[in-house]
Structures are given as C-alpha cells and as structure tokens.
Amino acid sequence: MKTRIYVTLKSGVLDPQGKAIQHALDGLGFAGVEGVRQGKLIEIDHADNVSDDDLDQMCRKLLANTVIENYRIERG
Amino acid sequence: MKTRIYVTLKSGVLDPQGKAIQHALDGLGFAGVEGVRQGKLIEIDHADNVSDDDLDQMCRKLLANTVIENYRIERG
Numbered sequence: 001m002k003t004r005i006y007v008t009l010k011s012g013v014l015d016p017q018g019k020a021i022q023h024a025l026d027g028l029g030f031a032g033v034e035g036v037r038q039g040k041l042i043e044i045d046h047a048d049n050v051s052d053d054d055l056d057q058m059c060r061k062l063l064a065n066t067v068i069e070n071y072r073i074e075r076g
Numbered sequence: 077m078k079t080r081i082y083v084t085l086k087s088g089v090l091d092p093q094g095k096a097i098q099h100a101l102d103g104l105g106f107a108g109v110e111g112v113r114q115g116k117l118i119e120i121d122h123a124d125n126v127s128d129d130d131l132d133q134m135c136r137k138l139l140a141n142t143v144i145e146n147y148r149i150e151r152g
Contacts, residue, residue: 006117021118024138030130032123039117041082042097047108054106062100 001048002076003055007064008039039069077124078152079131083140084115115145 009015015037022036042063044055055073064071085091091113098112118139120131131149140147 008117008119018118021138025134028134028137030126030134032126032130033120034123035121037119039119041084041115041117042094043084043113043115044109045111047110050106050108054108058101058104058106061104062097 001046001050003044003046003050004074004076005042005044005055005059005063006039006072006074007042007059007069008071009037010068010070013068077122077126079120079122079126080150080152081118081120081131081135081139082115082148082150083118083135083145084147085113086144086146089144 017038018036021038022033025033025036040063044058052073052075055075059071059073060066093114094112097114098109101109101112116139120134128149128151131151135147135149136142
C-alpha cells in the first residue's frame, strides 16, 4: 500500500529555497511567476494494517516540524 | 493561479534520504514500513497567461533533473 505525505511550510514562514527558485526562473526569462514555495513529498510503502493514526504519528514525530510546517496525508 | 509540481526520483535511482527516513521510523517503533522515497513539491503562483508549455519548460530547465527525476504538473 502506498501513502503520499505532503509537507509544506506554513504561510507565514520564510522560504529561502522557494525564493531562490523564483529568482532562477526570472533569470531564465520566465515571466509571470509571482511566488514559489518548496515543500516535501514523502511516499511510504507500507503494510495494509498500518492505520491512519500511525501515519499521523509518523508525521508528528518525524516527517514534519509542526511548528513551521503543515502536512497532508493521502492514502493510496 | 497556483500550480503544483511533484518531482520524484526515478525508480532505479538510490534514495539515501528515503532510506534514512525508513530507518528512523523503524527506530521509533513504527512497524510495517516497507519503503520510503522522498521527493519535492514545488508550488508556483503565477499569472493566468503562463502556458502549460512554459511550466513544462520550467521543469525541464530548472526544477527537475530529468536524468534521474520524473515530474508531474498539476495546474490549480
């Protein structure tokens, strides 16, 4: 079973990596880019008996820093 | 307009970051995790007139290394 977890920075948090991408896109001549944010996509292959609560705990304990990041779990 | 771009490693490519996450989950006592792969999620805010082709070019020229990575564009 495959689950995808999306970890994104909360909206108030500065994202220098995203800014760097935005500037690079400008430098390459792409017009119309107003903002870029970079997050993480984590794909977990797991046994069927791993519960939603287990996945939530994995996010809280390891995968996301909930002070500055949001996460979204998409069970496959 | 917001577009999400998902960049993932191709299947044959080693992913030490994913392995590290898998080992850490094991160490935390989560059973049943069979594999972890880490990718990137890039959210781009852009003007409506940015075309699909522009977004594809952004991926090819900057956001993904197409030798080792796949990308998927999801227009918002």
